[in-house]
Amino acid sequence: MNDQDNLGNEDYKDLGIKGNQTSQIIDLELIEAQKLIEEGKFEKSLSILKNNQESKVFTEFEEININVIRSTALLRMGDFQEAFKYARKANELSQIKEDSQGIIDSLINMAMALCNLGDLDKSDEFLNKSEDLLRRIYSKSDLEYQKREAIIILTKGHINFYRGNAEEGIKYSQKGLEISKKIDDKFLIAKAYFLLGILNTYVDFDLDLATKYTNRSQKIAEEWQFDFLIALNLVTLGSIELLGGNLDQGLKYHEQALSKTSLKYLRLAIYNNIGNIFSQKGDLENALKYLKKGLNLAKEVKNTYILTSTIGSIIEILVIMDEIEEAENYLLKLKEICEKDKNEVADNQYLLCKALVLKTSPRIQKRAKAQKILEQIIQEGALSGENTIKALINLSELLIDELRMTNNIEILNELDLLISQLLNIAKKRNSFWILTETYLLQAKLSLLTLDLKKSRKLIAKAQQTAEKHGLNLLAGKISLEHDKLLKELHLWESLEESATIQERIKLANLTEQLENMQIKRGIEDLNLSEEQPVNILIITEGGNPLFSYSFVEENIFESHLFGGFLTTIDYFIKEVFSEGLDRAIFGDYTLLMEFIAPFYIVYIFRGDSFYALQRLTYFTNSLKNENSIWKTLIKNFEFNKSLKLDDIPNFERLFKDIFIEKSIILRKG
Template identity: 30%
Template sequence: MTQEELEQLTRAEELFENGNLDDAYSLLEKLAKENELGIDKKVHILYLMGLISVYQHKGEDAIDFGEQISSEAHKFKRDLLYLDGLFLKLVGLVISDKFEQTSDILQKADALLNSISNKPKDSLKLRKSRIIIVKAWIAFHSGKIKEAEKMIQTILNLMKNLDDNLEKAWAYLLLAQIHIQITFQLDLAMEYSKKALSIAKNIRFNHYWIAYSYIGIAVSYGLTYEYGLSLEFHMKSLEIFQKLDNKWYICNILNNIGLTYCDKGDYKLSMKYLEESLMLWEKYKLNIGAVLDSLVYVALEIGDVSLAQKYFNRLEERYKQKKEDTFRKVIYQYNKAVLLKRSSRIRDIAKSEKLLKQIAQDENAFFDYRLYAYIHLCDILVTEFRLNYEDVILDELNAYIPKLLRMAEESRSYLVFCETFILQAKLALLKFDINSAQRFLTQAQKIAETKQIKRLAIKISYEHDKLIEQIDLWKNLKESDIPISERWRLVGLNEQMEIMKKKGLQDVPEILDEKPVYLLIISQGGMPFFSQSFTNDKKFEEHLFGGFFITLNSFIMQNFSEGLNRASFGEYTLLMNDFSPFLSCYIFKGQSYSAQKRIISFLNEIKNDRETWKSFNEFYQMNREIGIKDIPHLEFLIQETFPLN
């Protein structure tokens, strides 16, 4: 290459580094036409052009550049460069959804890698990692998750002593995707997305991988209903992909942002972003089914049925053009059923019910549509029950619930999963089964906590607190033989179904600190072991030691044996936790969510401090009650953990 051409190449690389892909491509395209480039420079230029094509989601162009590189490398018997061409071609095929065409190329790449022995080890490791990452991607999309995870670990082992590169970032992002879509281990998804981001910031031509990492972080936040943070990272990703001119990602992110605003209840902004997404899908002839589906949903949420019908008409047109397309068929049938269900005519509701049953029972339909088909079927039954209050309708509703729970769990739809337990709690309350209602709420709370979905856990805890406050009311209502129509109103089944039909989490209560009253730790045999008062209320103290303690002890043991972890005792709330070989009871006034977090933190601190836990066990063996001065660290823990009144 001449000096001028070398300078142009350097300039093109700088433009690429700065995310100016179109300008970089134009320079590279001119250089690629030069005849005296030499094989290494020519392949380097073609590879950069192919990478730009990938970063702009132009799969066919990437395939073409991969073929050109392989052809040039083959002429000069340059095996490593030939592998670079195969890699680029494979990536192009995968982003074009042509997975079936990758098999022969992968076999060719494997055979070549096995035959090479005279090349630098690091160069071979890099090429091997590239081929394996494509295999892992294909395995993931084929549902072979364990196989994909094994391949990713192989890549990370190969990359261990190499500098940060796109292959390593890609491996972590694929791991994040697995934990987002398959295992729902969102803490790991977040960890791997952030690792990918850290790596991406250290590599060349990194804008694409930074933006891709932001999506992983945004989606992880979205799935825990942290909408503000989800929007923040979606916006960061959108800004980069707009600079890169990647229309495919721009459309998808706009759709995600629109749905996130809808989940927040901001329908005006939701419609703005979804409409923008739709315009791009139409302009670039991309698949618009998903965004039309989103627009129907949002239009119905804002109560504009005519607008929803307009978007549905377009879905119907697309379905008629290609009726054999499963995705188009399910979207069309589902939205038709939802629109028919809003009609006041019985025959339309019957048609809706028939369509919803077809979708719910269709194992080839997408989980999300099957799941919400079951929810709408439950809603139809709830509406029917309100008209005549016949038990046979409740029996049919209860028959749907196990199916709904199973499907929600299988699809990792933990919002629906937990809301279904709340529905069961309300149905139990309708029959005056207070203990079952509490157990359903306790189960929902445990799931939300286990999956680290904080906002959902707060909401469920608030529901449980409301029930605790109303226990005496429900006991009195049972004695008064209140009619079912009035029970129906008090339980709020209609309101619960409206919540379940939404695809987001809204109206989460504000967290307020509780007012600590008393902490009691007893042995599992019922003997008092440690107690601490947080109140100066002499009346409470007199009540406690005037026979209340014996009643309280019995109350704790009874509730805990029934699987309940909280109860109301007069004006106080009790939280009970297994602290083997002890049981703890925290008595307070106020909300339970922060109280439960506080007491769990306190108990964990005791167990995790070796000397404190050793002292606890020694006093337990001696059958002695602990005083706060007996263990110096205990007083410090109490002062640090519990808010002052």
């Protein structure tokens, strides 16, 4: 049983507490210590408390206040274990003295500490009891009521963050922010913005909104020198960069965060994050170095979940490095912890790592055992969503290996089931990186059955998903994949039934795709190039050209090729773009098309399509948003009359800005 299990269980309605039975801070130095907390000078506040306790004798009511003030300072510094210890002392004394304010404050502080230590149910219980008592002894208009209400509500927001409930978490955080602004508590305002930042980063996945809120929190935290919040915000900003694929900037933020805190919990999290960054960069030696630093701190922190997950990350890296003997040694340590602590989540971590080690064996028996374990983890998926995702990816790799060795096409049916599970989990968890990469994996699997149209549709879906959620580097990578497939269409079409499964797996780069998903390999340099514009066409739904603008001389884009395109425009509309595809190849040229009723906008160019697609989208939106341009287009459409560039004011300027001078701001891949 944990230390907190016997706390806060009394029914305070039976204590006979009256509103005037509260401890009042009379000692001037204690008042100063409380004031220093409001100013963000937490260490100085603790120093005053320590000096006073060594030189003075305090009443029991003053001792309650000392422990509440100390626990509050420690909470705001991020030392949650120590904060809980002193809040518990305050709670015990408050119950003896029937001190209602002391009970409320100690329960709130214990709840905040437990929330950050992972005991969410107990934290919830303490918050509800403190809230009930608060409503009975304070008026809602009282400043003391509002301050405590703000803390309770923000802590509920934090609990919902840990539970992955974005809607409730954001609701509580917004309400807490509103109250905190009303009472002008700078720390609570900064904390509310921090919570909104992490909720939008990790749960609701709105990276632009997350950046806005985190920067607001950071501005206040820096002004008031809330070092713990400064470090937390830097970690959030680093995570936002990582989710967007910007590994170097993400690493810089985490390194800055390290310099802002000496707290073991936070440094441990930062070490683990940095290890994962180096893993994504492909620098496995540095990944291992930082994960081992994290492991040393995890042993001191004595949290089973953190300890086992850190060892698990080390084993995963060692397996990728083919350091199997060392991986097996860590696996034994993991087994010892599981046998000692009897923790389901730790057991799940051990099973995954055991499967990863067994999977490396060339022996069929061991690989079969790995497969059985991975299937078990997937079946018990509720225990750990992250481990279920890893199990699905690794089991997919085992099945691809089996397919390569046996040529048994029925294995593809098993893979389809795994992919469906992976997509479902990714959607439920808002894991948009996994969702995008899974669509790409699905596209590559479709190539094995030579279903080229399905493969292209899935690649287009993957790119759209990445772009929608700000994964710009990943979107750029997928765009290049799509361009590559278009250039290889004739090769795939010529394979028919002649190519073996092994040849198709190799040509589709399936093994590389699964490896990327296993270690969440980042993308650092895509070498995306600007396209060379050739022509813009505006075509009616019936396939009639309404407008054409050429960026090159006619002899470059041969007139017979252009004429050939116009004669086959119906094919491109019906067979390509109506199928949800956004691009096609025509000779040496790429065609992109967007529909904005009643027109198809076609962009013909040479080169990569990533920036070209952004320019076409910007151009299409501009047509609709520029009222004079849109009215002229509709008028000419109604009279079936073609347009020239000088028929519309500012039309030429629009072309130059977007396609020639390329002055619009694009997402960088």
